[in-house]
Amino acid sequence: MNEMRKSSKRIAFAVLIVLALLFFSPIVIVLMDSFKDKFSISDSPFSWPTAETFCGIDNYISGIEKTNYWSAFGYTLYITLLSLVVIVLFDAMTAWYVTRVKSKYSSILFNLLIFSMVVPFQMVMFTMSKTANLLHIGNPTGMVVLYLGFGSGMAVFLYSGFIKSIPADIEEAAVIDGCSPIQCFFRVVFPILKPIEITVAILETMWIWNDYLMPYLVLDIKSVKTISIAVQYLQGGYGSKDMGAMMAVLVLTIIPIVVFYLFCQKYIIRGIVAGAVKE
Secondary structure, eight states: OHHHHHHHHHHHHHHHHHHHHHHHHHHHHHHHHTTBOHHHHHHOTTSOOOTTTBOTTHHHHHHHHHHTHHHHHHHHHHHHHHHHHHHHHHHHHHHHHHHHOOSHHHHHHHHHHHHHHHSOHHHHHHHHHHHHHHTTOOSHHHHHHHHHHHHHHHHHHHHHHHHTTSOHHHHHHHHHTTOOHHHHIIIIIHHHTHHHHHHHHHHHHHHHHHOOHHHHHHSOTTTOOOHHHHHHTTBOGGGOBOHHHHHHHHHHHHHHHHHHHHHHTHHHHHHHHHHTOOO
């Protein structure tokens, strides 16, 4: 029996290694192609750079200049950070309300938020685009409102599961000590939510940072471009592409989000597992 368990663990470990290599290989390919000239990328995209194909950082310089990268990076960073603050704070408050206040209205609100998770974005994107235009929120700050709306379903769901694992006695003791509901939330509940706050922050950041369709539909892309839109503009007319510059910009785009994920990934499992505990 022990030998069978050891064998099964070895097989599972080997399968996981293979899957990890498969998932990691696209990043390696993009990285090595970013140092090759664009003709070599088309001819041999899976080969390592050689003395003839290596072009140094020329692709990075070209990509930054052609995409106005730092402007796109600034807009993307602004939208991501502001959306993150709003989602983490407001959805935590919403989840606390729908979890602790047992009423028909809180139940309806929670169910509507959960329902929003299963509605495909394609069903509402044209209505959303028209509404954003009527409300004049087709700008980086207005994008925060849209991301709050579309990101609330998953965030409230995760928060609610975590809040159910927090004994209500802690909040009742705070109220007895004279805390108002707002004070109770910010002084007692919000600090306890740190593991799931980081989990929500990671998941929402990865979505917002890499999102292409919503900014493309809402923003005036002639004056405001996020990184994902800027990369798309490296494709010229008649299907021509500067593959070298595109690969370089993709590497620059991937680095911040990968570093952020590696720094915070240990909190994902901790937050989700804690949120799985029920009262």
